[in-house]
Amino acid sequence: MSQNLNKESIAIVTTVSNMKLFKKTVAFFPDNIKIFVIDGSDGLFGLNSIKFMFKKLRQQKIKWIIMADEDVIFVNTESVFSIIKEMKDKDYGVAGIRDGDYYLGEIKIHI
Numbered sequence: 001m002s003q004n005l006n007k008e009s010i011a012i013v014t015t016v017s018n019m020k021l022f023k024k025t026v027a028f029f030p031d032n033i034k035i036f037v038i039d040g041s042d043g044l045f046g047l048n049s050i051k052f053m054f055k056k057l058r059q060q061k062i063k064w065i066i067m068a069d070e071d072v073i074f075v076n077t078e079s080v081f082s083i084i085k086e087m088k089d090k091d092y093g094v095a096g097i098r099d100g101d102y103y104l105g106e107i108k109i110h111i
Helices: 019-028 046-057 077-089
Strands: 010-016 034-039 064-067
Touching (some): 010 019, 010 046, 034 046, 046 064
16 A cells, blocks of 8 residues: 555654653654654644644655654554555545543544
């Protein structure tokens, strides 16, 4: 599936407040995708982090941004590309899943 997408146009942006955790989970991020790390240890997160991201990435040739916290573990990295492909085919601009304390029942894996 990933062969149909230009990986140069995809980036992962993560706002990290726990660098020790990020150093462990980054190994599970999809291969050959640019990773941009925002230091969230001083309170740069939420909407401020998003505004900062768009300002800094303005000159990059990125069509798809995956925002992932440092606690995310990509179990099936190829599924990331199939989601992007489906979004592209259906002309979707945004997709997401709620983060935080919200309990989602029996859903065991989030992409």
